[in-house]
Amino acid sequence: MSRENEYASVWDAIADTPEQAANLRARADLMRKIAEILKKSQWTQTEAAQRCGVTQPRINDLLRGRVSRFSIDALVNIATRLGHRVRVEVEAA
Numbered sequence: 461m462s463r464e465n466e467y468a469s470v471w472d473a474i475a476d477t478p479e480q481a482a483n484l485r486a487r488a489d490l491m492r493k494i495a496e497i498l499k500k501s502q503w504t505q506t507e508a509a510q511r512c513g514v515t516q517p518r519i520n521d522l523l524r525g526r527v528s529r530f531s532i533d534a535l536v537n538i539a540t541r542l543g544h545r546v547r548v549e550v551e552a553a
Contacts, residue, residue, distance in 0.1 A: 478553075483532070484527055486532060487527050487530055487531075487532055487535060488525070488527050490532065490535040490536070490539065490546065491522055491525060491527060491530065491535060492525075493539070493544075494522060494535065494538055494539055494542070495522060495523050495525075497539075497542055497544065498519070498522075498523065498542075505519045505520055505523070511541060511542065512538045512541050512542060513537070513538070513541050514538065522538070
């Protein structure tokens with residue numbers, strides 16, 4: 461009887477290293493927060509893109525959760541353009 465691997469999160473399952481998993485998790489969390497801001501604003505994707513300084517397809521990627529298409533830098537820039545500050549919190553694993 462073989463036992464499947466157990467992972468703490470989906471990010472741990474798809475990443476090759478704990479560092480990659482942490483990076484994916486941070487990007488996903490930031491994307492989720494930005495998506496909440498955009499949904500509350502009720503802008504069209506085109507309006508959101510103009511305010512964020514990106515293209516409409518980039519907003520679509522963000523809203524669809526396509527984590528691999530965004531760096532942390534790009535997400536921080538988008539959040540800042542929306543008038544928000546990004547804080548980083550480090551805690552023991």
